[in-house]
Amino acid sequence: MRRFLLHQYKSNGLNIVLDVNSGAVHLVDDVTYDLLPLYETTVLGERSEKTKEELSEKLREENTAETKEAIIEQLSRTYPKADIEEALEEVKQLEQAGVLFTRDEYEDLHIAHTEPVVKALCLHIAHDCNLACRYCFAEEGEYHGRRALMSLETGKAALDFLIANSGNRRNLEVDFFGGEPLMNWFVVKEIVAYGRALEAGHDKHFRFTLTTNGVLLDEEMIAFANQLLPSGEPQIANVVLSLDGREEVHDRMRPFRGGQGSYELVAPKLLRFAKERGQKNYYVRGTFTRHNLDFAEDVLHLADLGFTQISVEPVVADTNEDYAIQTEDLPRAFAEYDALAAEMIRRRKEGKGFCFFHFMIDLEGGPCVAKRLRGCGAGTEYLAVTPWGDLYPCHQFAGEDGLKIGTVTEGITNTKLREIFSKVNVYSKPACKNCFAKFYCSGGCGANSYHFSETAGDTLAHKLNQPYEIGCELQRKRVECAIMIKAMESSEL
Ligand code: SF4
Ligand code: SF4
Numbered sequence: 001m002r003r004f005l006l007h008q009y010k011s012n013g014l015n016i017v018l019d020v021n022s023g024a025v026h027l028v029d030d031v032t033y034d035l036l037p038l039y040e041t042t043v044l045g046e047r048s049e050k051t052k053e054e055l056s057e058k059l060r061e062e063n064t065a066e067t068k069e070a071i072i073e074q075l076s077r078t079y080p081k082a083d084i085e086e087a088l089e090e091v092k093q094l095e096q097a098g099v100l101f102t103r104d105e106y107e108d109l110h111i112a113h114t115e116p117v118v119k120a121l122c123l124h125i126a127h128d129c130n131l132a133c134r135y136c137f138a139e140e141g142e143y144h145g146r147r148a149l150m151s152l153e154t155g156k157a158a159l160d161f162l163i164a165n166s167g168n169r170r171n172l173e174v175d176f177f178g179g180e181p182l183m184n185w186f187v188v189k190e191i192v193a194y195g196r197a198l199e200a201g202h203d204k205h206f207r208f209t210l211t212t213n214g215v216l217l218d219e220e221m222i223a224f225a226n227q228l229l230p231s232g233e234p235q236i237a238n239v240v241l242s243l244d245g246r247e248e249v250h251d252r253m254r255p256f257r258g259g260q261g262s263y264e265l266v267a268p269k270l271l272r273f274a275k276e277r278g279q280k281n282y283y284v285r286g287t288f289t290r291h292n293l294d295f296a297e298d299v300l301h302l303a304d305l306g307f308t309q310i311s312v313e314p315v316v317a318d319t320n321e322d323y324a325i326q327t328e329d330l331p332r333a334f335a336e337y338d339a340l341a342a343e344m345i346r347r348r349k350e351g352k353g354f355c356f357f358h359f360m361i362d363l364e365g366g367p368c369v370a371k372r373l374r375g376c377g378a379g380t381e382y383l384a385v386t387p388w389g390d391l392y393p394c395h396q397f398a399g400e401d402g403l404k405i406g407t408v409t410e411g412i413t414n415t416k417l418r419e420i421f422s423k424v425n426v427y428s429k430p431a432c433k434n435c436f437a438k439f440y441c442s443g444g445c446g447a448n449s450y451h452f453s454e455t456a457g458d459t460l461a462h463k464l465n466q467p468y469e470i471g472c473e474l475q476r477k478r479v480e481c482a483i484m485i486k487a488m489e490s491s492e493l
Contacts, residue, residue: 006101007436008036011484012342014491017100018483020436023363024099027487031079032087038074039091040101042067106373107427116418118165119377120173121158122384122395125150125181125188130215132257135287135315135323146399148387149184155191157408158385163202165411175209176236177384177395182216189224192235207233211240211285213254214266217273226277234281241270244286245298245312252291253323271306283309283357289323290315293332296340303347303354311357314474316448325470334477341481345488361440361482375443379405379421393421396447403460417460421446424464431467437479444471 005020015033017026028036068088075084094100128147129136162172174195176188188210195206210225225236243266244250251261274282284307288295295312302310314333317324325333340356347353376382379393389408392398406412426432426443435441448468450460458466 005104005434005436006036006040008033009480011338011480012345012488014484014487016480016484016487018436019100019102020439021104021106022099022102023439024102025363025483025487026094026100027491029087031075031083032090034075034078035071035084035087035091038071039088042070107433116165116380116412117167117169118162118381118383119169119171120175120382121162122175122177122382123150123155123158123191124178124384124386124395124398125155125176125191126179126183127387128183129179129213130183130256131180131213131254131262133213133254135253135289135317135321150187150385150387152187152190152194154385154387154389154408155187156194157389159191159195159198159206161391161408161411163198163204166204170203171205171207173207173209175211175395177211180213180215181210182212182221185216185221207237208235209238209240210236211242213242213262214270214273215262217266217269222273222276225273234277237281239273239277239282241273241282241284242286243267243270243284243302243307244288245292245295246301249288249292249298250286253287253289267305274307274309279308283311283355286310286312287315288312289317290325290329291323293325293329294336295333296336296343299340299356300343303352308354309357310354313358314471316445316452316468316471318452325474327470330470330473333474337474337477337481341485345485358478359482359485361479361486363483363486372439372442373426375425376445378446379418379424393417394447396445396451420461420464423461429465429467431472435472435476437472437476440479440482441472441475444468444475 007018007020009016010033015028015030017028017033017036018024019026071088072081072084091100126149128149159174162174166172174191176191181188192206192208195208199205225234225239227235229235242254243263244254247261247263247267250263250267254262256262270284274284284302286295286298286302288298292298299310299312302312314325315323319326341359344353344356344359376394378397382394383405384392384395384398385408386392386398390398390404391406391408391412392400392403393405397403403417405414405417412418424443424446426435426438426441429443432438432441432443444467446464448471449466450463452468
């Protein structure tokens with residue numbers, strides 16, 4: 001296995017080189033760009049298989065001397081010899097400075113989720129919905145035909161469970177999720193009140209998130225969610241507002257049960273919600289499908305409406321669905337991400353910038369990298385609670401046969417299941433080890449792998465560790481765009 005990893009690509013007129021393990025990003029000229037693969041295969045050669053200690057400086061110098069002429073020979077048809085020599089020297093210096101061809105320092109760290117500490121719960125406050133979204137993983141809120149609303153008693157037991165299982169962790173996340181949580185609004189408010197009453201006595205702080213389609217949203221709900229705590233944080237710390245983009249795109253996939261579109265009703269209400277919380281602590285979330293591969297238009301539509309925090313994600317679906325993104329759609333989707341990135345740069349320069357969640361990237365890395373390699377925490381730090389109080393590894397596993405991990409009253413009873421999930425990370429996934437996006441992606445979504453990788457009949461652990469190929473391709477493209485945007489920003493400084 002290669003111990004170092006470079007990823008180089010061209011984007012928006014830039015030659016970009018990512019040294020994956022150090023996270024260093026280099027903008028290089030054409031000669032250096034063309035030289036790097038030759039340098040890697042010839043000068044470094046065997047070194048990629050060995051540790052630093054196994055290679056003496058002398059051997060490295062010999063290799064360099066032997067192969068330098070061969071590189072010059074190959075590139076001299078395109079570039080002057082002096083330029084090639086200069087590029088060679090520059091590459092060598094970057095390597096010695098520890099920002100090129102660096103090795104993976106994280107693989108040997110113990111990155112499994114070892115402590116059984118729960119930090120976040122997703123409460124399925126309503127297994128019911130007032131829309132009939134065609135791509136809904138919850139089967140239009142029906143969840144395998146068992147519609148139900150969570151009782152206040154179950155909601156309180158869930159918070160008690162979270163406190164009891166959260167160790168020293170002070171900040172605890174609770175998501176109100178569905179179906180559509182506003183269909184059970186009274187219970188949402190009462191759970192919030194119960195949580196606040198528990199905080200001081202247990203030295204905990206709840207951060208509540210509400211995900212809503214906006215159909216039932218009214219002034220009272222907006223006021224409750226946006227009301228500020230003494231700390232300045234809103235009562236509902238974060239809200240996720242479901243809106244797909246242009247009216248015809250949204251209405252095609254997010255109709256009411258009778259078939260009529262929902263955009264006209266929900267778009268103004270969701271926008272008011274975002275504005276009344278000062279355009280902070282929210283994001284509007286859309287989904288794009290095969291029917292709108294020109295999804296940059298939807299992102300820009302949301303920005304033009306007045307949203308500033310935007311997420312539009314590719315649908316995750318069985319490839320037999322007419323709206324599922326197929327492998328042959330990828331070039332089109334890649335071009336769309338490129339166009340969106342270029343437009344965002346243009347708008348930012350004009351003072352009309354907005355945040356596109358999927359192009360946000362932290363290139364600094366630092367101590368949090370090891371955490372990011374652990375993935376999303378499903379089944380360990382993060383659990384989903386059904387209306388009946390059953391615990392599942394995350395919302396996308398809710399109701400799956402054999403994946404119940406416990407209940408809010410009994411606690412975690414299936415510790416074997418938790419152990420399987422605790423061992424899922426980027427190094428447990430063969431495809432992730434050599435993927436340039438691994439430090440930004442956290443190894444993808446286990447639920448997508450479980451549901452959509454072609455591994456029927458395999459063990460749970462094997463399924464969780466398979467890549468969801470189409471998702472990976474799109475993820476890598478987003479990482480490329482995100483790095484390009486950062487590079488453009490820093491080159492303008
Ligand atoms: S993009 Fe796919 S292969 Fe790469 S790190 Fe993410 S899940 Fe793993
Ligand atoms: S498994 Fe997927 S859906 Fe579940 S919490 Fe992790 S990233 Fe989210």
